[in-house]
Amino acid sequence: GAVVSQHPSRVICKSGTSVKIECRSLDFQATTMFWYRQFPKQSLMLMATSNEGSKATYEQGVEKDKFLINHASLTLSTLTVTSAHPEDSSFYICSARIGLAGDHMGETQYFGPGTRLLVL
């Protein structure tokens, strides 16, 4: 149980184009999904927190107009990198959390396999 998928697993695009990455919870409903960015040989950096039906909460320094997040249902969140540039090339990982804050089991985040983005 608690499987999270991401699509695509890797994508190559031209500079200036937009790329959409999907994150799905396959066997549970996720009230909250998180988007992370990971540079080579570094840790995960939280970009934003996404709650179903509401606007995402972005971390300081993350451009909300560049990284558009939509959480349309309890099983799907999307990250769109708009007008991508080479510096946006990275490994993007989503995670999903079961349940509500305060519920111990709900505090666990389950991670997707990641999407590697290369902007040429």
Place this chain on the structure above:
Amino acid sequence: AQSVTQPDIHITVSEGASLELRCNYSYGATPYLFWYVQSPGQGLQLLLKYFSGDTLVQGIKGFEAEFKRSQSSFNLRKPSVHWSDAAEYFCAVGYSGGYNKLIFGAGTRLAVHP
């Protein structure tokens, strides 16, 4: 501010040897603590977690971790390492505030010699 420190960037052990990966955290209240493992080019897999209760927690793949409040530590251990354990290991602390975000340590890369 909350923080997680993994002092060892890279560790190499021989197959069959014991392993301990260190993790220290800074947090004002009782934290939720996690260990995740990441294979190259992959997402993160949850190894184990601590919320409350017994301070020695058992995880998957033969791993265990011990929460020591007095030392603000949550070290990961395995009595006998297998070659397939070679990966990147991340310690993370979850905290209240907003929607219970995770703060990750920098990670420890484990290499296993045959």
